[in-house]
Amino acid sequence: MNVNNHIQATIITIGDELLIGQTIDTNSAWMASSLNKIGINIKRRVAIGDDWDAIWRTLEDEGQHVQIILITGGLGPTSDDITKPLLCKFFGGALVTNQGALDNVVDIFTNKLKRPLLERNLKQAEVPDNCTVIQNKRGTAPGMWFEKNEVIYVSMPGVPHEMKGMMDDFIIPALLKKFNVRPVEHRTLLTAGIGESFLAEKLTDFESELPENIKLAYLPNYGMVRLRLTNLHPTNNANVIDEYFHILQSKVQEFMVVNDDLTMQEVIAKKLLESNTTLAVAESCTGGYISQLITQMAGSSQYFLGSVVSYSNEMKQYALQVPNETINQFGAVSTQTVEAMAEGVRKLSKADFGLATSGVMGPGGGSEEKPIGFVCVGFSSKQKTISTSFQFRFDRRRNIELTAISALDFLRKNMG
Amino acid sequence: MNVNNHIQATIITIGDELLIGQTIDTNSAWMASSLNKIGINIKRRVAIGDDWDAIWRTLEDEGQHVQIILITGGLGPTSDDITKPLLCKFFGGALVTNQGALDNVVDIFTNKLKRPLLERNLKQAEVPDNCTVIQNKRGTAPGMWFEKNEVIYVSMPGVPHEMKGMMDDFIIPALLKKFNVRPVEHRTLLTAGIGESFLAEKLTDFESELPENIKLAYLPNYGMVRLRLTNLHPTNNANVIDEYFHILQSKVQEFMVVNDDLTMQEVIAKKLLESNTTLAVAESCTGGYISQLITQMAGSSQYFLGSVVSYSNEMKQYALQVPNETINQFGAVSTQTVEAMAEGVRKLSKADFGLATSGVMGPGGGSEEKPIGFVCVGFSSKQKTISTSFQFRFDRRRNIELTAISALDFLRKNMG
Numbered sequence: 042m043n044v045n046n047h048i049q050a051t052i053i054t055i056g057d058e059l060l061i062g063q064t065i066d067t068n069s070a071w072m073a074s075s076l077n078k079i080g081i082n083i084k085r086r087v088a089i090g091d092d093w094d095a096i097w098r099t100l101e102d103e104g105q106h107v108q109i110i111l112i113t114g115g116l117g118p119t120s121d122d123i124t125k126p127l128l129c130k131f132f133g134g135a136l137v138t139n140q141g142a143l144d145n146v147v148d149i150f151t152n153k154l155k156r157p158l159l160e161r162n163l164k165q166a167e168v169p170d171n172c173t174v175i176q177n178k179r180g181t182a183p184g185m186w187f188e189k190n191e192v193i194y195v196s197m198p199g200v201p202h203e204m205k206g207m208m209d210d211f212i213i214p215a216l217l218k219k220f221n222v223r224p225v226e227h228r229t230l231l232t233a234g235i236g237e238s239f240l241a242e243k244l245t246d247f248e249s250e251l252p253e254n255i256k257l258a259y260l261p262n263y264g265m266v267r268l269r270l271t272n273l274h275p276t277n278n279a280n281v282i283d284e285y286f287h288i289l290q291s292k293v294q295e296f297m298v299v300n301d302d303l304t305m306q307e308v309i310a311k312k313l314l315e316s317n318t319t320l321a322v323a324e325s326c327t328g329g330y331i332s333q334l335i336t337q338m339a340g341s342s343q344y345f346l347g348s349v350v351s352y353s354n355e356m357k358q359y360a361l362q363v364p365n366e367t368i369n370q371f372g373a374v375s376t377q378t379v380e381a382m383a384e385g386v387r388k389l390s391k392a393d394f395g396l397a398t399s400g401v402m403g404p405g406g407g408s409e410e411k412p413i414g415f416v417c418v419g420f421s422s423k424q425k426t427i428s429t430s431f432q433f434r435f436d437r438r439r440n441i442e443l444t445a446i447s448a449l450d451f452l453r454k455n456m457g
Numbered sequence: 458m459n460v461n462n463h464i465q466a467t468i469i470t471i472g473d474e475l476l477i478g479q480t481i482d483t484n485s486a487w488m489a490s491s492l493n494k495i496g497i498n499i500k501r502r503v504a505i506g507d508d509w510d511a512i513w514r515t516l517e518d519e520g521q522h523v524q525i526i527l528i529t530g531g532l533g534p535t536s537d538d539i540t541k542p543l544l545c546k547f548f549g550g551a552l553v554t555n556q557g558a559l560d561n562v563v564d565i566f567t568n569k570l571k572r573p574l575l576e577r578n579l580k581q582a583e584v585p586d587n588c589t590v591i592q593n594k595r596g597t598a599p600g601m602w603f604e605k606n607e608v609i610y611v612s613m614p615g616v617p618h619e620m621k622g623m624m625d626d627f628i629i630p631a632l633l634k635k636f637n638v639r640p641v642e643h644r645t646l647l648t649a650g651i652g653e654s655f656l657a658e659k660l661t662d663f664e665s666e667l668p669e670n671i672k673l674a675y676l677p678n679y680g681m682v683r684l685r686l687t688n689l690h691p692t693n694n695a696n697v698i699d700e701y702f703h704i705l706q707s708k709v710q711e712f713m714v715v716n717d718d719l720t721m722q723e724v725i726a727k728k729l730l731e732s733n734t735t736l737a738v739a740e741s742c743t744g745g746y747i748s749q750l751i752t753q754m755a756g757s758s759q760y761f762l763g764s765v766v767s768y769s770n771e772m773k774q775y776a777l778q779v780p781n782e783t784i785n786q787f788g789a790v791s792t793q794t795v796e797a798m799a800e801g802v803r804k805l806s807k808a809d810f811g812l813a814t815s816g817v818m819g820p821g822g823g824s825e826e827k828p829i830g831f832v833c834v835g836f837s838s839k840q841k842t843i844s845t846s847f848q849f850r851f852d853r854r855r856n857i858e859l860t861a862i863s864a865l866d867f868l869r870k871n872m873g
Contacts, residue, residue, distance in 0.1 A: 327752075329764060337854060
């Protein structure tokens with residue numbers, strides 16, 4: 042991905058909380074994806090603390106290697122934030138109050154939060170006088186756009202939805218205009234049920250025959266592998282990448298979930314919407330994880346009716362009508378029980394499809410017959426009720442994630 | 458946090474997927490937290506692609522500034538992984554097959570995966586001859602420990618549970634032995650329902666009176682703010698930090714959830730276990746998010762009986778016995794409906810406590826009377842059934858997270 046001569050960027054995230062493990066940095070991945078879509082490559086991502094020397098050194102170093110530096114964090118209202126004074130000195134400006142930013146702060150406290158305005162909140166409207174101010178429609182801290190030695194530096198707040206608003210509304214359009222970048226082309230497909238190394242083995246010849254400007258990337262995640270073809274110089278021939286993408290699809294056909302850059306839950310949502318059908322879920326071992334994957338998507342109430350998280354056997358019996366004898370005879374983790382659960386939740390909710398999970402997620406609870414990582418998944422429609430089982434070998438968190446994805450894939454294959 | 462003279466480390470993560478936004482880097486936060494607990498400070502975190510020059514430059518640069526460099530990623534079986542040959546050259550070694558690593562690869566493929574062993578899998582057992590090999594109990598790629606110019610470089614696979622196993626079993630014990638580090642002392646408390654800037658205002662005087670070696674950090678996350686006191690030189694006086702922590706607790710008492718470094722769901726789990734009581738949840742707008750927060754914790758089946766995710770009104774009526782008239786008269790998002798939901802799930806599951814959520818998460822569905830971000834939360838026990846409401850102002854994802862935390866806090870306050 043790094044061999045081309047496109048515009049390159051560094052992402053710098055500032056905040057002690059990133060260095061003590063308090064916060065997982067989700068901003069960087071989002072920004073990287075956002076820049077990548079318009080053909081700007083990320084060269085490095087650097088996280089540093091609220092530390093004057095570390096910030097200064099990083100700005101200087103990265104300015105030697107890239108044309109764009111995006112900075113998030115360090116603009117909050119607490120006293121340990123030193124980023125704004127530093128930026129002011131680094132770019133040789135003086136702090137002045139920006140009227141637009143001030144109006145915004147006053148509006149948020151007076152009309153939205155309905156809280157008294159503190160001195161430190163007012164200070165958020167101060168900006169260096171040599172930057173272009175980016176107004177913050179979702180919060181109090183404005184963004185700042187600087188240029189120095191032909192490098193662009195943009196400073197944004199670390200709050201994800203505030204940063205995203207500024208990126209979408211101002212920064213991405215401004216970068217497109219500034220650099221007149223020619224976006225790289227991507228073609229992405231999603232596979233499930235096959236490991237990265239087996240895919241790589243299957244694709245050795247394909248990969249070696251790719252032209253210089255087309256690259257194949259393996260992007261494994263939770264029991265799925267995303268395969269992404271990138272054309273670094275798309276103007277050469279607009280059809281080239283489609284031809285190779287066609288070959289790639291035929292090589293991995295039996296494992297392909299979709300020939301698009303979608304998540305498993307997006308694929309399910311699309312199929313349900315297109316067929317005008319509905320889903321309900323009975324979750325034992327996944328404990329609500331599948332439901333929240335689905336309901337994170339806006340508009341999911343159109344096809345998702347709900348779920349029963351049946352952690353106790355009583356919930357399986359009373360809410361899902363799983364016969365007591367089934368649980369007693371075969372156990373809570375059995376193909377018989379998940380089939381009854383899938384059918385039970387389908388009938389309870391009046392959904393077209395019922396999906397159910399039950400398994401041993403660990404760290405405790407394993408047995409010789411049903412070890413940790415043993416999972417049953419059930420599917421029920423008006424036409425049929427069937428089940429399957431898996432054996433994972435990971436820790437609790439990952440076993441839950443893998444079960445969720447495998448269950449959704451089982452649904453996808455059976456919903457018709 | 459960066460003013461002391463403790464051992465400092467850099468975390469380097471390698472992989473193109475980190476630069477195109479495919480993967481959120483959760484490893485770094487975990488490693489940072491793990492090192493921080495034994496008194497090693499993280500100075501920088503750097504993410505770079507599978508790019509020879511970028512990796513080489515980063516190893517050289519960081520080696521100038523810290524004593525420990527932890528590296529994850531770049532050791533997978535696909536052909537674009539160049540990290541191992543680079544490390545071999547950087548440290549001046551030659552690749553040799555390690556017998557322990559080879560035995561491990563053969564065992565995993567033969568006995569666990571039951572798949573044929575590929576040439577590229579065998580290559581995973583090759584390591585530079587000048588490193589200490591760290592065996593991988595959870596996967597095929599071994600870790601490597603190098604020392605050069607009094608700097609320690611440790612390379613680990615990027616798969617989270619493999620990396621964590623190596624850190625816990627080998628690297629942390631080895632670093633403790635090597636540096637004889639004196640862990641810094643932390644005292645952490647959790648607050649909810651108050652913003653960072655209001656807390657900072659309350660604590661201005663307290664913070665200014667702290668001695669040089671005691672630092673206060675604000676760690677905001679999902680409607681909660683964690684306050685962490687750190688004693689950088691704990692031997693000076695063992696009781697000093699406890700005295701200041703006592704004062705801090707009294708200053709934020711009304712907003713304090715717990716005077717310990719626990720998550721909200723851990724606090725709830727502890728209270729349920731200690732009082733030998735059980736919980737069931739009825740989730741509408743949170744769509745399973747609360748349930749999966751609870752069930753991610755091992756042992757949660759002891760106190761969590763299950764939940765009903767009632768996305769459709771039918772699920773509210775049939776599974777939770779919410780009267781049709783209540784929904785028609787007051788709406789699905791109303792204090793009346795959440796109270797009926799909380800009571801319904803409590804009775805269905807025979808739990809001691811029922812908790813329920815209903816709200817408008819966005820981006821669609823808002824009205825003048827019930828705008829996006831309007832949320833009702835209900836609680837029910839044998840003694841009482843009550844409710845409250847909130848108005849959030851964020852995007853869907855964050856509204857769900859904030860609702861979950863606010864609901865759990867409402868439970869905590871009412872469960873007695």
